[in-house]
Amino acid sequence: MAKRVAIVGSGQTNHMGSRPDVTGVELIHEAVAKALESAGLTRDDIDGVVIGNMDHFEGINGVELWSIDGNGGFMKPTIKLTTGGTTGSTLAIGGYHLVASGHFDRLLVIGWEKNSESDTTGAITTAFDPVWDRMVFAGAISGLALEATAYSQKYGVTGKDAARVVVRDRGNAVKNPHAHVRKEITVEEVLRSPMISDPLHFWDMCPRTDGACAVIFASEDVAEKISPKPAWVWATANRHLYSMAGDVEFGSLRSLELAAAEVYQKTGIKEPLKEIDVMELYTPYSYAGLSWIEALGLARPGEGAKLLWDGATDMGGELPINPSGGVISTNPIGATGLIRAAECALQISGQAGERQVPDVKVALSTGFGGCYWSDILMYGAKKP
Amino acid sequence: MAQKNPNLITLSSGEAFQPFRYSVGLYGSRFFAELKDNKRLMGVRCPGCRRVHVPPRPVCGPCYKRMEEWVEVGPLGTIATFTILRFAFIDPETGQKKPVPYGYGLIRLDGADTNFQHFLELPKDGKVAIGMRVRPVFEESRRGNLRDIKHFEIIED
Ligand SMILES: [Zn+2]
Numbered sequence: 001m002a003k004r005v006a007i008v009g010s011g012q013t014n015h016m017g018s019r020p021d022v023t024g025v026e027l028i029h030e031a032v033a034k035a036l037e038s039a040g041l042t043r044d045d046i047d048g049v050v051i052g053n054m055d056h057f058e059g060i061n062g063v064e065l066w067s068i069d070g071n072g073g074f075m076k077p078t079i080k081l082t083t084g085g086t087t088g089s090t091l092a093i094g095g096y097h098l099v100a101s102g103h104f105d106r107l108l109v110i111g112w113e114k115n116s117e118s119d120t121t122g123a124i125t126t127a128f129d130p131v132w133d134r135m136v137f138a139g140a141i142s143g144l145a146l147e148a149t150a151y152s153q154k155y156g157v158t159g160k161d162a163a164r165v166v167v168r169d170r171g172n173a174v175k176n177p178h179a180h181v182r183k184e185i186t187v188e189e190v191l192r193s194p195m196i197s198d199p200l201h202f203w204d205m206c207p208r209t210d211g212a213c214a215v216i217f218a219s220e221d222v223a224e225k226i227s228p229k230p231a232w233v234w235a236t237a238n239r240h241l242y243s244m245a246g247d248v249e250f251g252s253l254r255s256l257e258l259a260a261a262e263v264y265q266k267t268g269i270k271e272p273l274k275e276i277d278v279m280e281l282y283t284p285y286s287y288a289g290l291s292w293i294e295a296l297g298l299a300r301p302g303e304g305a306k307l308l309w310d311g312a313t314d315m316g317g318e319l320p321i322n323p324s325g326g327v328i329s330t331n332p333i334g335a336t337g338l339i340r341a342a343e344c345a346l347q348i349s350g351q352a353g354e355r356q357v358p359d360v361k362v363a364l365s366t367g368f369g370g371c372y373w374s375d376i377l378m379y380g381a382k383k384p
Numbered sequence: 385m386a387q388k389n390p391n392l393i394t395l396s397s398g399e400a401f402q403p404f405r406y407s408v409g410l411y412g413s414r415f416f417a418e419l420k421d422n423k424r425l426m427g428v429r430c431p432g433c434r435r436v437h438v439p440p441r442p443v444c445g446p447c448y449k450r451m452e453e454w455v456e457v458g459p460l461g462t463i464a465t466f467t468i469l470r471f472a473f474i475d476p477e478t479g480q481k482k483p484v485p486y487g488y489g490l491i492r493l494d495g496a497d498t499n500f501q502h503f504l505e506l507p508k509d510g511k512v513a514i515g516m517r518v519r520p521v522f523e524e525s526r527r528g529n530l531r532d533i534k535h536f537e538i539i540e541d
Contacts, residue, residue: 020392059397122474130406132439134477135530136488136501138469145467146490153465153514198468242445246438246490246499250465 002100004384006223006230008216009039010342015180015211015330018116024058027212028112029070031335035214036072039226041106046216049073050098051110052081052091053334057123058114071110084127085140085369086238087111088213088337089282092365092377093236095217105219106226111335112212120208120333128371129244138197140284141205143245145197147372148287150250152199155302157290159199163190164308165289166203166328172315173325175354178339180209180330190286204286211332213339220383231345231363231379237262238367238375248372253288256295256366256374263364263378264297273298273312276378277360278320278347280340282368284327292366293321295374315357323347323355337367337375344379401479411440414454416528423522427496429453435497458493458500461536463516465490466504491518491536503535512538 011034013019013027022030028051036042051064051071060066064073064080071078079098083090088111095109121139128137137143151157167187173179185203193202216226223230239255242248260272269275279296283289290304298319299307307313313321322328324343327336344363346352360381367375408416411428418424427438432447436455444451466489472481487504489512504512505521518536526532 119474122476126476131408131412136503138473142467146465150465196471246501
């Protein structure tokens, strides 16, 4: 029988477009030190370290050995996990499983990225098939543009609808001291920004960020001794579809639909909009904030925009989404999915400061990446 | 701002050159030989789901079955989705900035059940839409790779 697992602490760096004041190792240490402090633990209390970033972004392949000074893993079991855009959420799911296995009681999980140090679009392109995909592919932006074209034509969704997602997330980011872009924006400003890959404007897309996030997962044997309000992990699910972009069915995110069905089944959730109190979604561009909440069962296909315009996903709405400001405001890629987990845990513990949603009992986070792959974690205030 | 601090030093990686040699496999090799010698586009049909996969590959991922039935597809097709790239980025194939703008699309070749990625020639009136019919424009002298097709052009159909 697997052990129950909770998040008992987390730390984030000051995420910025460029952090030349620190090396990658120092950036990692910044997040780790804050996470240990938040849990009242020292490095000696930690049984193991799991770390990941987007492979080859920084041109440093052995991240677990290179960063050992900063990650705290000296003479401890240290494991690297790297799955592209999903790296951060894979780290969270992997961390959960390693603790649930009973082999670790207090596991330090770290995601990081210094996007300012490389050409991220060129690097993402090399994650795609060298024979069939790379010739035309232009990284995440072009792939997401294909999806936006398909989704908007299928349901008659407009750029204005998509911009509403950016307005919400950027508005929320103002209250998050960790957010990279902290400035409100209007629908008109999004639509007036330069077109970079039709139909996506510059402000439809997430930024490139330097940042790190560390999260401490603890087993049920120690979690309540460490934290008065641990965030229990209720369920995880992930789905990988194809590896070639031409195989993907565009217009909806099937991997997320299947992963959502699994976590709802595992946790007995029937009406996610009513039963879940907050979501931190890995939505790296505007249209995803409409289409992917449909995949999560919050609205029927093509009706995500209505939910947005009604304000249901705003702070104070029925189900606030991305109180942190989301990926559209902050995107240190290898950390991005793990930040979603850290933010959900803060919400459940009541430690989310100005971005706190009142009385959070159930939270959900997602990760996205690869070739339209999806990860989900669900958390609760109650022990599962 | 930290960026403007003259005391902070950064190090550049230098003019790196790191060539790779990728196998295209037996199936890819047959596809490119047909393209080069006969201007024919080939796919393979799965014995399980009956779907025709282009580009051809030995195993159907969803069914995990071996595929051996070769099928000619196209050359005409339909735009499944597309974008027009307007920002320049470093092309990892060449190390140079990619010329922009360029159109590219996922094309459902007639007889295929997956999409084929390639450049789309942008029409003069700028009108591109899902569902438009396209045909490949071949290079005169072909070398057995994806660039033997210059691009797909939109046709009246
Ligand atoms: Zn099949």
